[in-house]
Amino acid sequence: MSLLMASRIHGDVYVRFRGRYAETCRRKAVRRCIPSLQTNLQEARPELWKKLEAENSRPKIGNGEHFSFAPVDTMIRDNLWICPIKPLYQNDAYYSISKNVIVVPEKGQFKSGESFYGTLFHEMIHSTGTEGVLDRFKPASFGSSEYIREELVAELDSALVAQRYGMMKYIKEDSCPYLKGWLDELKESPQFIKTTLLDVKRASSLVTQKVDKIAQELEQNVSEQQATAPKEKVYYSSVAYLQSTDDTMRLDAFKDKRDYEGLLTLAKEYYDGNGINEEHTYPSPIQNRGDDLLIEDKDFAVVYNGNVGGTYEVMLKFTEQEVHDHVRRYGIDHAGDTLKGVAREMAAEQFAAMTRQKIPAFEMPNGDVLYVDYNKEADTLDVGMMTNAGLAVRHRFSYDHNATLDANLQAVNEKLNNMEEYQAELQEAEYSGGMRR
Template identity: 70%
Template sequence: KPWFTEGSLQWPRNLSGREYNGMNALMLMLHCEKEGYTIPRFCTFDCVQRLNKPGKNGEELPRVSVLKGEKSFPVMLTTFTCIHKETKEKIKYDDYKNLSEDEKKEYNVYPKMQVFRVFNVAQTNLKEARPELWEKLEKENGRPFVHEGEMFSFEPVERLIRDNLWICPINVKHQDDAFYSISKNEITVPEKVQFKDGEAFYGTLFHEMGHSTGAEGVLNRFQPTSFGSKEYSDEELVAELCGALISQRYGMAKHIKEDSCPYLKSWLDNLKESPQYIKTVLMDVKKASSMITQKIDQIARDIEREKTENQERTETPKEKVYYASVAYLQMADDTNRLDALKDKGDYNGLLILAKEYYDGNGMDEQYTYASPLQNRGDDLLIEDQHFAVVYNGSVGGTYDVMLKYTEQEVRDHIRRYGVDRASEDVKALAREMAAEQFAEMTRHKMPVFEMPNGDVLHVNYNRDRDSLDVGTMTNAGMTVKHHYPYDHNMTLDANLQGVNEQLNDLEEYREEQQEAEYSGGMRR
C-alpha cells in the first residue's frame, strides 16, 4: 500500500499557488489523506474573505465562506526580524539575504515561529460560489508527471547518479538488496529493471538517500545502535517518510517497504506514548527531505537551463556584437576616480561612472571593432547590454569606454556612410556584405558583360582583394584579366555599371572598324 493514495494529489499549495515546504507539506498531505481531500489547496480565513470582492464589471458575486462546523489545521511559519545593531533600523529579510557577509554582521536577526490556521478548499463553498476557480484548481491538481512506460526515467535523479552529485556514491548493481552503508558512506541499490516499475526504483533510492543524510558531518542522526532497537526503528521511520514525501513531491507513489512493516506497530506505540515523538521525527524528515529535494531541484534547473540554451543556439544564433570606442580616458582627473572603484572591486560603480563620459554621439567606424581588446595589456573589466569598459595598465593606466552595437547596426552604418575611414574589422564586415550580395545575385543570374567587339566577359567578387575581377571563362575556370576596386559607398549594381563603363573605354574591346571595299572598272 502506498503512503499516499496513488495519483491523487500534487504537492500542497496555498490558494495563490505557493508551495508549502518541509514539515508543513508532509502534515498537510497526511491531513488530506486522512480527510479524503482531493485538491491539496489551503487558505486562511482572511484569504477566504478576500475572495469576496466585486466581479470584473462591478457585479456582486456569491459569497465565499468556510462551511459551518469545519475545523482549521495548523501550519507553522518562521519569520525573521532584522534590526541594525546601531541605528535600530528594520529591514526585510529578503533584503537582508542580499547583503554581503560583512554587512550582515551589522544586523541582529530574530526568528519567530508563527502558527497560521488553514482550511482545505473542500471545507469551503468555493465549488458552488466560484465554479470557474474550482475547475481551474482541479485541472492544476493533475499528476505532475506522465510516466511513459513502466520504466520511466526521471532525468534529474539519473544525472545525480551518473555524475556522482549526491553527498555519497550511489552504486547501482545487479543484486537484490538496497541499503546505505554507514561505514563506507555509500548507497547500493539494484538495477532499475529489477523493480516492477520506475516509481519503485526511485522510491527505494529516496529511502536510502534519506538514510545517507544522517551521516556524521551531514545531519548527524546516527548513534551506535543495534538492529531492531528503538533508535534503529526511528531511523527507518525517518527514511520511509522521507522517501514518501520526496516521491509525492515528484508525482510518484511510494509504497511502504516490506522490511519496514514490522516497525509500524512500534511507530504507533511510540506515538501513543508520546505525542512529542512525531514532532521529533518530522523535524528529522523535514531536514533530510529538504536536503534531497534542493539537490534534485537544482539539477532540474540546470537541465532546463541547458535545454533552453541549446534551443536558443539552435533557433536564434546569438548576434555578433561590435565595440565602438566613445571615450578614451588617460588624464589623471578622470582615471583616479575609476582607479579607486577598480581597486575596491566595485565594477558596477565603475561602469556607472564610465557611462557619464559618453557624449551621445553615434558610431565612429574608425574606432569600431569586433573585439573590445585591441592592444596588448587590454583587460575587459565589466560590460552590460550596452556598454563595456576596457582597462590597460601600461603608461599609468587608461580606460576605454565602449558602446556596443549589433552586427546589423554596423551593417546599416556601412550602407549609409561607407568604409573610407573605417577600422579593419568594419572593412572586413563590408567585404562580407559585398560577397553575400554578389552570391545572392548569382543565384538568379550570372553577371556577364557583352563587349562591343563581341567578347563575353565574366565577373566575380574577390573578397580577399576586395575587388570585382573580370575575365574570360575556360575549361579550367575564369582567366582574370582585370581587377577593379569595390566601392562600398555604392551598391553592387552601381559597381557593376562602373566596371562596364571602364571596360567599354578600353581599346581592346571597341568595335573593329571595317575598311570599305571599293571595286573600280578597268579601262581598256
C-alpha cells in the same frame, strides 16, 4: 441507452437528434443525454443557414484577451494528463467516469483565461479520484454526502492549484448549494474536514507535480534552444580613451573598491553622444597586451590597461546589423580595418546572392563575353574569360563601398566598353562600278 428521434421541418429539411447517456461528475446530473445534430439545412435552405450561422457564430477573441498558461496548454495538446482533455465548443464541463475523459468548453467561451483554467483544474481533480489513481470514488447518488464531499475536494483543490500558479479562482455558482451540505457534514462528523483535507492534499499534489514537470521541461527546452542558437555578433567602438591623471584617479577609486557598477556609471559620462568611431571599432574589447575587460552591460564596456600607465577605454557596443547599416549609409572612407572587413563580407554576400539568380557577364562591342567575380581578399571586381579551369582574369577594378553592387557593375561595364581592345572592327566598304552617295 440511446435515443433516436427524427422530425421534418418545412418539408425539405430534416433534423436528426442522436445521443446516449453517460455517467459524469457534473454538478447537475449523474446521467445525462449528450446529443449530436445532423441536418441538411445548409443544402436545402442556404440563405437561412447563413443567417443562423451568423447569429450563432463563435465570438472572435482578440490576441492577448485571454490569459495562457503554457504548461497546461501543452498538457492538453500532447495528452499528458492521466486522461484525455477535450476542449469542445459546447456549454458543459465534466469528467466522464465511464469514458475516463474530461470535456470542457473552449477557452474562447470563457470570460477570461483564468476562468477556463480554474474550471479545468476542477475537472482534473475529479479525474484523480478514479480507480487506480487515488481511488476516491464510491457509489453515490446526486446530492448524497459522498457526492457533496467530492465537490468540496474538487473546489478546494482547484482554488489551491489556481493560486499556486498566480490565477484568480472564484466559487462557481453551482457550488453554492453544496455549502449547506458541507456545513452539515462538518457538524455531524468533525473528522469530515480532516479526511477531506487529506484528499485535497493528495489530489492537488498529483496535479501540481505534473504541471511543474511540464513547466520544467518547457524551460529546459527554451534554455537548450537559447544555448544552441548563435549569439548575435557585437562590435565594440571606442568612444573615450582616458589617460590623464584627473580622469583615471576618479575611476581608480571605484576599481580599487571593486565597485565596477559605480565605475561603469562614471565611465558612461565620458560618452559624447556620437555614433560609431569608424577607425576604432573592433570585434572584441580586448585589443592590446595588458587589456582587461572590467565590466560591460548591454550598451557599454570599460577596458583597463595597467601596462601603459593605467588607462581606461570606454567602448560603446553595436550589433552587427547596426554596423552594416552604418557601412551602407556612410561607406568606409574613414574606416579602420574592422569596418573595412565588414564591408568586404557584405559585398561578398551580396555578390553570392546575385549569382544564385544570374551569373554576371558583359557582352562587349566586339562580341567577347566577359564574366565578373568579386575578390574579397583584394576587394576588387575581377573580369575575364571563363575557362575549364575557372575565370581567367584580365582586369581588376577596385570595389567602391560607397556605391551599390549594381552601381559598381555598371561602372565596370562602362570602363570595359571604353577600352580599345573591345571596340568593334570597322569594315571598309567595297566599291565597285562607280561612286555611291
